[in-house]
Amino acid sequence: MSEKTFNELLNWRYATKxxxxxxxxxxxxxxxxxEAVRMxxxxxxxxxxxxxxxxxxxxxxxxxxxxxxxxxxxxGSHLLVFAAWDNYTNERIDAVKQANLDLRGDIPLIHQYYxxxxxxxxxxxxxxxxxxxxxQAYIAxxxxxxxxxxxxxxxxxxxxxxxxxxxxxxxxxxxxxxxxVLLPLGYxxxxxxxxxxxxxxxxxxxxxxxxxx
Amino acid sequence: MSEKTFNELLNWRYATKxxxxxxxxxxxxxxxxxEAVRMxxxxxxxxxxxxxxxxxxxxxxxxxxxxxxxxxxxxGSHLLVFAAWDNYTNERIDAVKQANLDLRGDIPLIHQYYxxxxxxxxxxxxxxxxxxxxxQAYIAxxxxxxxxxxxxxxxxxxxxxxxxxxxxxxxxxxxxxxxxVLLPLGYxxxxxxxxxxxxxxxxxxxxxxxxxx
Numbered sequence: 483m484s485e486k487t488f489n490e491l492l493n494w495r496y497a498t499k500x501x502x503x504x505x506x507x508x509x510x511x512x513x514x515x516x517e518a519v520r521m522x523x524x525x526x527x528x529x530x531x532x533x534x535x536x537x538x539x540x541x542x543x544x545x546x547x548x549x550x551x552x553x554x555x556x557x558g559s560h561l562l563v564f565a566a567w568d569n570y571t572n573e574r575i576d577a578v579k580q581a582n583l584d585l586r587g588d589i590p591l592i593h594q595y596y597x598x599x600x601x602x603x604x605x606x607x608x609x610x611x612x613x614x615x616x617x618q619a620y621i622a623x624x625x626x627x628x629x630x631x632x633x634x635x636x637x638x639x640x641x642x643x644x645x646x647x648x649x650x651x652x653x654x655x656x657x658x659x660x661x662x663v664l665l666p667l668g669y670x671x672x673x674x675x676x677x678x679x680x681x682x683x684x685x686x687x688x689x690x691x692x693x694x695x
Numbered sequence: 696m697s698e699k700t701f702n703e704l705l706n707w708r709y710a711t712k713x714x715x716x717x718x719x720x721x722x723x724x725x726x727x728x729x730e731a732v733r734m735x736x737x738x739x740x741x742x743x744x745x746x747x748x749x750x751x752x753x754x755x756x757x758x759x760x761x762x763x764x765x766x767x768x769x770x771g772s773h774l775l776v777f778a779a780w781d782n783y784t785n786e787r788i789d790a791v792k793q794a795n796l797d798l799r800g801d802i803p804l805i806h807q808y809y810x811x812x813x814x815x816x817x818x819x820x821x822x823x824x825x826x827x828x829x830x831q832a833y834i835a836x837x838x839x840x841x842x843x844x845x846x847x848x849x850x851x852x853x854x855x856x857x858x859x860x861x862x863x864x865x866x867x868x869x870x871x872x873x874x875x876v877l878l879p880l881g882y883x884x885x886x887x888x889x890x891x892x893x894x895x896x897x898x899x900x901x902x903x904x905x906x907x908x
Binding site (some may be wrong): 692694 | 740748826829830833837846895898903
């Protein structure tokens with residue numbers, strides 16, 4: 483595990499613009515990042531997204547084209563695609579309920595809780611439900627970026643891509659999924675990255691935080 | 696700093712249902728959690744949300760009422776309210792651009808980048824822009840939860856509240872903000888929390904992750 487403090491992780495990571503294609507990420511490190519995605523908390527424990535881990539070079543080249551040719555997708559060794567549920571359905575929520583019952587036993591509260599959830603979510607517009615699911619994926623995105631930093635692995639969060647094209651490349655529509663955000667994994671190329679030497683720009687506490695005391 | 700491994704942090708944290716009102720969180724720990732929010736990456740570095748840290752008891756009691764009486768809000772010592780920009784505006788993006796210019800110098804690329812961003816974002820529907828800003832807040836929510844775990848501090852992510860009421864209580868509308876998610880901070884009350892003894896329910900890697908090799 484990393485010997486960095488949490489604060490050092492926050493400062494070490496950055497949206498890597500140039501990755502070294504000669505340095506693939508070892509599987510145990512990828513697994514640790516996947517584990518952070520898997521363990522990330524989500525609304526009512528629904529985990530309403532899937533993670534697609536793309537190593538295939540041709541597929542990554544296709545996705546790269548659908549993402550304004552951002553080279554970390556192809557220079558890195560692994561591409562994480564966060565794909566949210568396109569809607570909440572009775573079947574999907576029932577599967578979450580069943581997993582709870584399997585592990586925690588047949589507690590009446592669990593039935594009631596997820597039945598209420600179905601009554602609240604399923605009738606809503608699919609776009610509202612997708613938007614809610616996508617937000618949950620962003621919690622896991624945050625967890626993944628910190629897990630990567632903890633592993634000394636670089637990553638580049640990317641929203642700048644054509645989701646319809648990525649959905650098509652990965653056949654996500656058929657699975658009831660929609661691509662939300664991309665996260666290539668790899669190692670920074672310190673000589674080729676224009677962003678690395680630049681100081682991090684962040685708002686001050688005074689600017690972005692207020693206190694109600 | 697914590698001596699826990701990253702994986703231990705993932706397993707230690709849980710959505711605390713009962714906090715001990717006799718144990719307030721020390722300011723240095725709250726500061727470390729705020730720092731994680733401040734340093735969390737966001738789309739184009741916009742940081743399109745603010746954080747409101749509520750310690751005032753009456754205000755927390757009011758928010759608690761607007762959140763189905765979820766007691767961690769009042770039993771904890773600090774309530775973090777993530778409030779996203781209600782829209783992207785030229786002024787807001789110009790301020791981001793200026794912060795970049797101030798720190799990194801007058802690089803032509805910066806002007807071009809943020810001018811493109813304004814051209815893309817500002818004409819969009821306010822609701823689309825708010826939804827995008829809210830997602831960024833969820834990255835910071837993820838960072839905050841892990842920073843809290845690193846500090847040995849418990850927290851409870853909450854979406855179940857009336858955002859219009861919380862906006863009114865905190866006068867967010869006047870600031871062009873909308874409440875997105877709540878995160879009370881405190882310490883678990885092991886004797887009073889029904890959730891603590893229960894095993895964590897998470898999907899298996901086989902269920903939620905697929906590999907394109």
